[in-house]
Amino acid sequence: MKAIGIAAALLVSAASAQHFQRLGTCPTLGCVFPPDQADFLAGQYFDIRLEVHAPKNGSEVIGLPPDEKFTFTIAKGDGEAVPVTEFFKIEEPKMENWTFTWYEDLFARDAKTPSVVDVRAKAYRRLALYEPGEYTATLHYNNGSTTSATWIVRDLAEERKAKNIILFIGDGMTTNMITAARLIGHKSVNGKYQTTMQMDKFPVLGHQMTHSIDSFITDSANSASALYTGHKSTVNCLGVYADSSKNPFDDPKVETIAEIFTRLTGGHVGIVSTAFIADATPAGLTAHTRARSEYGAVVDSFLNGITNYTWTEWDGPDVLFGGGAEQFYSPELGGITYQNKTYYDEFANKGYQILQNRTSLLAAPSDERALGIFTVSNMAKWLDRNVYRDNLNQSLSPTGDKSAALDQPGLKDMTLKALDILQTRSGDKGFFLMSEAASIDKMMHVLDYDRALGELLELDDTIKAVVNKLNETDCLKETLILVTADHGHGFDVMGSVDTQYLAAQNTDRKKRDAIGVYQNSGLSQYQNTGNLTYTDSNFPRNWDPRYTLFQGLMADPDRRENWSVRKDGPREPAVELEEDSDDYYANSEDGEGGILLNGTLPVENDQGVHSLTDVPVFAQGPCAEIFAGVYSNIDVFFKMATCFGLARGEAPAEK
Amino acid sequence: MKAIGIAAALLVSAASAQHFQRLGTCPTLGCVFPPDQADFLAGQYFDIRLEVHAPKNGSEVIGLPPDEKFTFTIAKGDGEAVPVTEFFKIEEPKMENWTFTWYEDLFARDAKTPSVVDVRAKAYRRLALYEPGEYTATLHYNNGSTTSATWIVRDLAEERKAKNIILFIGDGMTTNMITAARLIGHKSVNGKYQTTMQMDKFPVLGHQMTHSIDSFITDSANSASALYTGHKSTVNCLGVYADSSKNPFDDPKVETIAEIFTRLTGGHVGIVSTAFIADATPAGLTAHTRARSEYGAVVDSFLNGITNYTWTEWDGPDVLFGGGAEQFYSPELGGITYQNKTYYDEFANKGYQILQNRTSLLAAPSDERALGIFTVSNMAKWLDRNVYRDNLNQSLSPTGDKSAALDQPGLKDMTLKALDILQTRSGDKGFFLMSEAASIDKMMHVLDYDRALGELLELDDTIKAVVNKLNETDCLKETLILVTADHGHGFDVMGSVDTQYLAAQNTDRKKRDAIGVYQNSGLSQYQNTGNLTYTDSNFPRNWDPRYTLFQGLMADPDRRENWSVRKDGPREPAVELEEDSDDYYANSEDGEGGILLNGTLPVENDQGVHSLTDVPVFAQGPCAEIFAGVYSNIDVFFKMATCFGLARGEAPAEK
Structure with missing residues (x-):
């Protein structure tokens, strides 16, 4: 169950999320979701959530009680702003309230001084915008404050191009x-x-x-x-x-x-x-x-x-x-x-x-x-x-x-x-x-x-x-x-490793000589043909050559690297010395003969983390040409929806 | 002159190149340059170099004297192989000879036991192939050994599409x-x-x-x-x-x-x-x-x-x-x-x-x-x-x-x-x-x-x-x-760094808490507007925010990382403790308040090295469409040559 353990560890640390930002998508004290700059497919269902925050302590206190009289309007283009209930022809939902806490920074976390926020909120469920164009959604709160969100319904063809x-x-x-x-x-x-x-x-x-x-x-x-x-x-x-x-x-x-x-x-x-x-x-x-x-x-x-x-x-x-x-x-x-x-x-x-x-x-x-x-x-x-x-x-x-x-x-x-x-x-x-x-x-x-x-x-x-x-x-x-x-x-590969030389050296500084860069990288020692159980395919035949790849991640826990295949199953680079201590060190049973390397991640991490880089999109078939160039990940949805012709410029007739 | 010093250091280490491969492009004892699989633009000038290697010691010794009677033929497609002098209508050049040494691996380098190779060689200068198609160039040496190279002259349009x-x-x-x-x-x-x-x-x-x-x-x-x-x-x-x-x-x-x-x-x-x-x-x-x-x-x-x-x-x-x-x-x-x-x-x-x-x-x-x-x-x-x-x-x-x-x-x-x-x-x-x-x-x-x-x-x-x-x-x-x-x-970015918190901690393990990953990365604290001397452009206004990028390379010398801008000029991450020792340690004057990290590169490196990754090509204008997809770097030349219409299927008339 090790894999689950690892996944769970990641999620637990990620689930204690409200650190260091009160609420990520809401820098002001009045929150509109979907937020400013949201894009919609015409006819796509969505909910609206409104929140008004009243900080009870910390740097954001403004001395007002939680606002229970906030209002919310929507305008299409340059049109008149009308109350949301009128715009969508829906009933006003009931007011909700709760509190939550967060830490303003790492110093506050160490001092155990959370900030507490009192919230009043409403939600409007299963709505849709059909007409392409810009909408302005505005939350009015705290006697004159406003949070405005520009929503864009993209103007996409309804014709289907890919089956x-x-x-x-x-x-x-x-x-x-x-x-x-x-x-x-x-x-x-x-x-x-x-x-x-x-x-x-x-x-x-x-x-x-x-x-x-x-x-x-x-x-x-x-x-x-x-x-x-x-x-x-x-x-x-x-x-x-x-x-x-x-x-x-x-x-x-x-x-x-x-x-x-x-x-x-x-x-x-x-x-x-x-x-x-x-x-x-x-x-x-x-x-x-x-x-x-x-x-x-x-x-x-x-x-x-x-x-x-x-x-x-x-x-x-x-x-x-x-x-x-x-x-x-x-x-x-x-x-x-x-x-x-x-x-x-x-x-x-x-x-x-x-x-x-x-x-x-x-x-x-x-x-x-x-x-x-x-x-x-x-x-x-x-x-x-x-x-x-x-x-x-x-x-x-x-x-x-x-x-x-x-x-x-x-x-x-x-x-x-x-x-x-x-x-x-x-x-x-x-x-x-x-x-x-x-x-x-x-x-x-x-x-x-x-x-x-x-x-x-x-x-x-x-x-x-x-x-x-x-x-x-x-x-x-x-x-x-x-x-x-x-x-x-x-992740990247920077050269090769002579694993035999690496293992034969006695100090970490000498072991580093086993790394070959530029012309000393040489050629790949992995072979792509031979008698694997998996046939007709391009996989290495030899996963354990003397000269392996000098490869790695950039954000790591403490670990020992020997750049060799783990024959006993997936690698476990870091372990706790004391159970549940959330304090990980290099696993002494991993990376035999390798170089001991200190990590850069907070010590409660036993594994690497994701990175910023844009990722590639390869496309072929009908519509493929619209996937060329550089764009946001949300555009992959809109491009797929375009190929399927899923935009709907008009609401369906009442059933 | 520091920058030159760095460049020179890189080049000196790179210039002592004949390590660990006798001659990279020639795994056999008979060498043909351009080697097997070389591509040519029709009409492009090139030289041919032939070498026959007689190893005098080491693992490759075969007990033959240097071959001075090697011959070289070229065949177009399925046509007859003819001597190179006949094929190109050129004179036979004079024989050259020299020796060189190399190390077979790191153990041989440590033991100072180079392998010596006696060479006989010829060169044919300023030739060109005009007719598109496959050519087979064959070196015959050592009484029956051959090295064959397939050369491909690409069939490209001569019409110019880009001015x-x-x-x-x-x-x-x-x-x-x-x-x-x-x-x-x-x-x-x-x-x-x-x-x-x-x-x-x-x-x-x-x-x-x-x-x-x-x-x-x-x-x-x-x-x-x-x-x-x-x-x-x-x-x-x-x-x-x-x-x-x-x-x-x-x-x-x-x-x-x-x-x-x-x-x-x-x-x-x-x-x-x-x-x-x-x-x-x-x-x-x-x-x-x-x-x-x-x-x-x-x-x-x-x-x-x-x-x-x-x-x-x-x-x-x-x-x-x-x-x-x-x-x-x-x-x-x-x-x-x-x-x-x-x-x-x-x-x-x-x-x-x-x-x-x-x-x-x-x-x-x-x-x-x-x-x-x-x-x-x-x-x-x-x-x-x-x-x-x-x-x-x-x-x-x-x-x-x-x-x-x-x-x-x-x-x-x-x-x-x-x-x-x-x-x-x-x-x-x-x-x-x-x-x-x-x-x-x-x-x-x-x-x-x-x-x-x-x-x-x-x-x-x-x-x-x-x-x-x-x-x-x-x-x-x-x-x-x-x-x-x-x-x-x-290189990549994996999160953010609270540089203020980093500086305030006393141990490296505690300093690692300053790293924020996933949702704790937050948003970019760099601003893209403002009054730089450089106007009308997208550059950060503030290069020294409290929350910087948790970024880095993967192949490093020893160094101290504080993820903050170097205000005094380009960074110098590693230094020698003793001049000309080729033994680099983290520069104590660099990365104040940061985390001390051990490198993975051989200790004579004072800087990072290149990596394997494919790199992007962005194209616009006439011919841009042929730069889509994945290809070799040499194809950039052929695609540019195509856009310029530089292929020449026939030799120019004699002047």
Whole structure:
């Protein structure tokens, strides 16, 4: 369960979020969500949340009681501002109130002097703007203060140009990593690659900016939401803007591409990930919560959509494949599920076939909806499934019976079967498939570069297989294929390491001589052909050559680096000397013979963190040309929506 | 002269190159240059070098004497192989011989047991292949051994599509750095940038792979040559393949885009850089040597081209602007020049106006050729020219009189004047302009992130000014503009740093708490407006906010990081405790109050090194569309040559 432990550690530290900014998206004391500069697809559902903050102590105290008489108006273009209830023809909701605390800076945190804020709030649910153009939303509060938000409804064509979209997400995948994966997986002669990555062959390239709304570094939750909804949000949020209330399920929602596509066109949806399936990237397609760690509720949303408010009707995807069995099997077996239900049964009751290993996946009929859950926690990595198979001997069976999950599929198996089912079932309606190589990020987090690059090569191999399959069935020309990432991870390769020389030296300063830079980097010693269990593919044959890559992250815990493959399973670079101390040191059992390096991250971190860099977007198929150039991650949503023709300039007739 | 000291240190370590590979481009004992897989532009001049190696000791000894009877044949397609002299109708050159030594690995280096190789060699000079297609060049040696090289002459259109090409090179500039520069130079509201970089606005984006021919990490010399000639080479090489002889001027040459463009079309050439002008990126356009450190000869090649062999006639560029006055002023003043000449005089004698400060640059007439040399060594950085101007008080006057070079232009001034001169002088012939922001790389090398990002913002500002100027003169539509880099540098931003908290803590582990990641990164504290001396531009107003960027490289010397701007001039992260010991430790005078971090590079390194990552190519104008997707750096040459229509399928008539 180590992988879960790590994920949980990340989330716990991230969940204590209200540090150092009162509320990220609201620098003033009057808050409007969606905030200023928000973009909308015409007809996209969203909620409005208004908050007025009355700081009770700290630097922001203004000596006014909490304002209970705030008002809110909306104006279209240069038109007259009218009350929100009139604008949308809705009832005034009831006033809510709560308090929350935050620390103004690190000194305040050390001194344990939180600032307390008294809040009055309202929410308006499931609204939509149809007419393209600019809207001005204004909150009037505290006797004359205002917070104005400019909302833009983009003017997009309603004509559909792509029948299908396949969105590949390499979680945390940067250009730097793609370059490194090419170097170990593809053969070069005198500087000329004899084969290249499938994504290298895509005709259109773009870059997307991944920053969060209130922070320039994102996590996988709100970056997924940006890609899926066209709205940036804050760390840990899925399909909502974060408000300041304690309830993780009442934050103002925005509709996702999966929801809109299904609601408007009846199109079919598939979701595939090598993560536990409740993880952020798959979750972002159906969940609406400010806490990505509400895994049970995420799984319920896959099947039932949003049930606590009136929202887009959702009856489940055609395909849901991944890990994370602990949110599916019975609590009697140790399952951690929503309302203590057994979700294998819930899915079966709705007509899903339940698949729990690669053999049944490959044999499954393509005309039935399918839930495939192949392990507890994250799925096994390509390197362990194909090279170091002994590492599969863990009690991770998706049945919950504590046996080993030895027969796990890879991303290619899952994605090709998902494609079969979607092609068979969607008919003229078309489909949207999201396929995620999740452990590129997860393995970069733990500085396990070999496993991360193996996952990246598996993603590329999956893309190759999908392109070939679509070509065979003549569907390639009606399918937009996108390959992108949700955020970066500060990684690069700077040379080579003579691991034999490194191990033979006795001091860290002498060990550094083993690093070869510039011309001493030499050529890649990894070979891309040979007798792996994984055939017909570009993967290294030898993961343990004498000369490896001098590679790494830039934001690290303390660790010992020896730049060699971890044969015993994913790396654990840092450990606590004392349990629950939140004080991590280099793991003495990791990186044997290597150089001891001090970290730069706060010492409660046992792994690396995400980075700022723009990430690449590779596109081919109908509409591909609009993915060229540099743009925001939210534009990926608007471009996909344009290709699907999802904008709606008029409200539907009343039913 | 510190900057020169640093550059020289890099080059000395790089010049002792024959370590660990006998000869990078030649794994067998028979060597053919250009090697297997080389691509050629039809009609491009090149030399052939053949070598047969007889190892006298070490692991490769085969017990044969040096072969003096080797033969060499060439076949076109499936045609008959004919002797090279017959194929090209040339005389047989005389046999050459020499020996060289190398170390087989680090253990051999420590044991001081070099391997010695006896060489027999020939060279065939200034040849060209005209007919597109595949050629097989075969060296027969050692009684039956062969080394075969497949050469490809690309089949490219001869039609010219662009009148002008402007090639901007951000030396060492990666996507990660562009993202960081955007973050400090442009304002964002709720995650939406209110302005973006000029390069963000380019419609076409590509990635180019930068690896060297015999190493996966490149330097700026051979990567420049790849961009300019379509031939990858080895570290330190300019416009040649490296042979094993001691003479740095006899290596087999390949013709550059500047040479071909001028020879075939009479087009005009401009060269602009913020480096000392003999540095690799500008040098690559006219120099042909395996030692980039032959600065004097490089400067002579700018003016006179290649003089030791018959080669493309070259009469100097229209514009040559940059630093590096020590290669121009008289040796009596301390100049270090080719054949002890005074190159200001040499240029003036050929009709160049000589410019030595910004004032004279701006006032210079646009109808005369111009040499502008504005400082000894590398030019002052944007940050020092505009914010910390006291740092200009050094004895760096380009006259050599030891006064200060206070009135230095920036990249924008130089590039706009270069454009004026080229537009005025080139008429219908068109021009090729290379403009380099050299100190992005130079400042990344010394971990001076602020200065590096300042240079990147200046590059972007220059591109903006050039686009605007071309638009005003209606030349935008006939000018292909490219923005790219020659290689990467492992850099990224992972969060923010509370510099006040960092300074207030007493232990390194506690100081690490000052690092904010994910939502604690917050928003950029740099402001992009205000009253700099540099106007109308997107540069930070405040370079020294409390919350800075948690940024860095991945391959470092020992250093102390405090993530704050260096107000006293470029950073010097590591120093020797004992002079000439080649043993660098963290500089105790750098990074006050920061965290002491151990490096990973061999301890003789006082700075960071280049990285593997693919680098971006931004393109606009005629032909821009062919720069989309992922390709090798040599393809940038072929794409530019295509736009200029430089391929020649037939040899010119005899004169």
